[in-house]
Amino acid sequence: MKHGRQLLAGAAALAGVMAGGIAAAQEAPLRPDQTAFRALYKELVETDSSITTGSCTLLADKVEKHLRAAGYGDADITRFAVPDHPKEGGLVVILPGTSKTLKPILLLGHLDVVVAKREDWTRDPYTLIEEGGYFYGRGTSDMKAMDAIWIDMMARMKKEGVKNKRTLKLALTCGEETSWAFNGAQYLANNKRDLIDAEFALNEGGGGRTSGPGGKVIVQNMHVGEKTVVNYRIEATNPGGHSSIPIPNNAIYELSDALVKLRAFDFPLMLNDTTKAFFAKAGPARGGDMGKAMVTIATAPIGSPESKAAEALLNTDRSYHSMLRTTCVATLLDGGHANNALPQRAGANVNCRIFPGVPAEEVRATLVKVIADPKMTVKQVDDRGPLAKSPPLTPFIMGPAEKLVAKYYPGVPLVPVMSTGATDGIYLEAVGIPSYGPPGLYGDPDGSGAHGLNERAIVKAVYTGREFLNELVKEYANK
Numbered sequence: 001m002k003h004g005r006q007l008l009a010g011a012a013a014l015a016g017v018m019a020g021g022i023a024a025a026q027e028a029p030l031r032p033d034q035t036a037f038r039a040l041y042k043e044l045v046e047t048d049s050s051i052t053t054g055s056c057t058l059l060a061d062k063v064e065k066h067l068r069a070a071g072y073g074d075a076d077i078t079r080f081a082v083p084d085h086p087k088e089g090g091l092v093v094i095l096p097g098t099s100k101t102l103k104p105i106l107l108l109g110h111l112d113v114v115v116a117k118r119e120d121w122t123r124d125p126y127t128l129i130e131e132g133g134y135f136y137g138r139g140t141s142d143m144k145a146m147d148a149i150w151i152d153m154m155a156r157m158k159k160e161g162v163k164n165k166r167t168l169k170l171a172l173t174c175g176e177e178t179s180w181a182f183n184g185a186q187y188l189a190n191n192k193r194d195l196i197d198a199e200f201a202l203n204e205g206g207g208g209r210t211s212g213p214g215g216k217v218i219v220q221n222m223h224v225g226e227k228t229v230v231n232y233r234i235e236a237t238n239p240g241g242h243s244s245i246p247i248p249n250n251a252i253y254e255l256s257d258a259l260v261k262l263r264a265f266d267f268p269l270m271l272n273d274t275t276k277a278f279f280a281k282a283g284p285a286r287g288g289d290m291g292k293a294m295v296t297i298a299t300a301p302i303g304s305p306e307s308k309a310a311e312a313l314l315n316t317d318r319s320y321h322s323m324l325r326t327t328c329v330a331t332l333l334d335g336g337h338a339n340n341a342l343p344q345r346a347g348a349n350v351n352c353r354i355f356p357g358v359p360a361e362e363v364r365a366t367l368v369k370v371i372a373d374p375k376m377t378v379k380q381v382d383d384r385g386p387l388a389k390s391p392p393l394t395p396f397i398m399g400p401a402e403k404l405v406a407k408y409y410p411g412v413p414l415v416p417v418m419s420t421g422a423t424d425g426i427y428l429e430a431v432g433i434p435s436y437g438p439p440g441l442y443g444d445p446d447g448s449g450a451h452g453l454n455e456r457a458i459v460k461a462v463y464t465g466r467e468f469l470n471e472l473v474k475e476y477a478n479k
Contacts, residue, residue, distance in 0.1 A: 033156070034466075036152075037148065040066065041128065042128040043062060044059065044111075044151075045126070045128040045138065045144050046127060046128055046137070047059045047062060049111050050115035050138070050177075051088065051112055051177065051181045056088050056089060056090060056173075056174035057089035057174075060172060063091065063111075063172060064077060064079070064091055066151060066155055067093050067155060067158075069155075070154070070155035071159060072093055072154075077092070078092045078192075078195060080187065088174040088181055088182040090111065090171065090172050090184040092170065092192075093154060093169070094168070094169050094170075095158060096167050097163070097164045097166045097167040097168070098163050099166060102199075103166070103197070103198060103199035104166055104168065104169050104197065105166050105168055105477055106169045106170075106201040106433065107150045107153075107201070107473070108170075108202065108204075108425070108428070108435070109143060109146055109150050109173070110173050110184075110185070110204075111172050112175060112181070113142065114138070120453055121453055124137075125137055125138040126138060133459050133460070135457045135459055136456045137455065139455070140448075140455050141448045141455055141456065141457040142450040142451065143204045145457050145462050146441065149466045150170050150172075151170070151172075152466070154168065154170050165478045166478070169195075169196060169198060172184075173187075173424065179229075179231075179384055185424035185427045186385065188427075189430065199434075200397070200434045200436060201425065201434070201436070202436060202476075203223075203428075203435045203436065204423055204437055205437025206220075206221050206222055206436070206439050207221060207437070207439060207441040207442050207443065207465075208439060208443075209443065209444070210444050210445065212444060212445060213446075218285075219285070219412060219413055220405045220409055220414050220439035220440070220442065221415055221417045221437070221439060222398060222417070222436060222438065222439055223418075223438075224417065224418060224436060224437075225272070225274050225389075225390035225391060225418045225419070226421065226423060227326075227354055227355060228383065228384070228386075228387055228388040229353060229384035229385075230352050230360045230380060230383040230384070231349055231380070231383070232349070232350045232352060232363075233348070233350070233378070233379050234259075234348045234350055234377070235255075235346070235377050235379075236258070236347070236373075237344065237375075238343060238344055239344065240344035241341070242340070242342070246342065247342070250342060250343060251336075251345055252336065254346070254376060255347065255348060255376075258373060258376055261370050262328065262350065262367070267325040267326040267327065268325060269302055270324065270325055270358075271297070272357075274417070275418050277298075277415075278298075278415055280294075280298035281413060282413070282415050283295035283298070285413055290313060290317070292310075293310035293313040294320075296310035297310040297311060319420070322420045326352060326353065326354045326355045328350050328352040328363070328367065330349070331349050331350070331351045334347050335347065349381070350367065353420055353421075353422075356388040357387070357388070357390075360380055360383060361380075385426040386430040387430075389426075389429040389430065391434030391436060392434065397436055398414070400476060401438060401439055401472060403475075404475070408464060423435070423437070438469065438472055441465035441468075442458065442461045442465070443458060443461065444458070
């Protein structure tokens with residue numbers, strides 16, 4: 001997902017405040033292990049694994065070959081798919097630990113990508129191209145760099161005979177980028193819970209941000225929790241009639257009135273432990289009036305004059321505004337059936353990103369009140385998983401990450417963040433496996449083209465992130 005991935009609200013605003021590593025190209029010649037890693041990364045990017053034109057199953061086949069070459073056997077590798085989605089399969093591989101009491105760690109990655117059209121891109125989206133300090137190609141940032149790091153890590157540990165205390169599990173799935181495909185993470189959580197059982201999971205959604213292309217790393221994030229994605233349909237119906245005799249009672253007009261009301265409505269302010277920690281820690285780095293407002297929103301009682309004043313300022317930043325509440329926005333429209341007829345039906349899709357802990361039905365009821373038109377219907381049409389549950393923000397998780405951020409990115413803060421997007425971690429959390437997006441990798445504040453044109457990853461970030469995440473997983477695996 002995410003995408004989009006909205007990893008840190010307003011991260012670009014921290015530009016120039018914090019010191020950090022420079023996002024330049026890898027200068028020294030690659031070591032043999034880096035060369036092998038690059039070849040793996042290239043293979044992942046150059047295998048089309050979009051739902052519409054590619055195959056996750058084909059890519060999983062290639063990954064399995066790498067794992068078997070590293071020494072994993074039939075007892076270690078589990079393949080999974082369903083008959084009606086044969087191209088959307090995945091795999092789980094297990095590296096046993098030495099402890100009989102410590103629970104495993106699950107590494108999660110999705111193999112699928114958003115489809116890319118060659119005619120729209122500057123470069124071939126399914127060819128890994130290194131240029132100007134960036135890797136270009138579909139999936140370079142979302143999320144085949146992390147996939148390659150997980151696969152490479154598991155393979156090297158097996159080859160080198162590494163014995164961690166905790167068992168490591170890697171699940172590579174499909175269906176994260178769509179709401180209608182076979183979602184491997186959901187399937188594993190609901191049908192193979194024992195196979196992926198773990199104390200916690202490391203997933204996408206974390207990472208850092210630079211001050212801009214070619215700039216410094218200014219922040220690293222630990223992704224802790226996310227919103228629930230739900231779509232609703234708002235619909236107006238009418239008997240219609242001949243367009244030569246119009247009347248005010250018009251389905252398109254009624255829908256338009258409803259959407260204008262929705263545009264003007266803000267869901268109430270909400271905070272949780274993660275967003276409080278984010279604003280409290282990111283505020284001093286931001287500085288100025290906005291930075292002061294960030295600290296105030298984290299500390300002042302909700303509804304107090306201080307809180308209201310801070311909220312008003314924070315709402316002027318679209319990212320902060322979204323982090324502070326449930327949001328709903330119209331994304332699709334349809335209506336009418338002929339040029340010369342009054343519309344009998346007009347509808348809109350409203351995409352909501354629901355704050356953790358808020359039921360979807362409660363949001364639907366709020367939309368009904370906002371529209372305030374009994375002639376219109378508001379129906380939930382789908383969702384992207386169960387109700388979001390925020391994992392705990394604990395020293396066990398944050399401590400090792402903070403130590404390594406200080407080592408790899410001196411002076412750069414590690415800030416917990418709640419994603420306003422969505423990841424497959426929501427399915428794990430629903431069955432009792434907390435999911436976190438670790439720091440280590442980083443990208444530019446414009447999103448690096450994820451889901452869009454000319455997707456890219458910073459070359460140095462990929463190699464540095466690989467070293468960082470290898471150390472982090474070993475820290476967790478032996479605590």
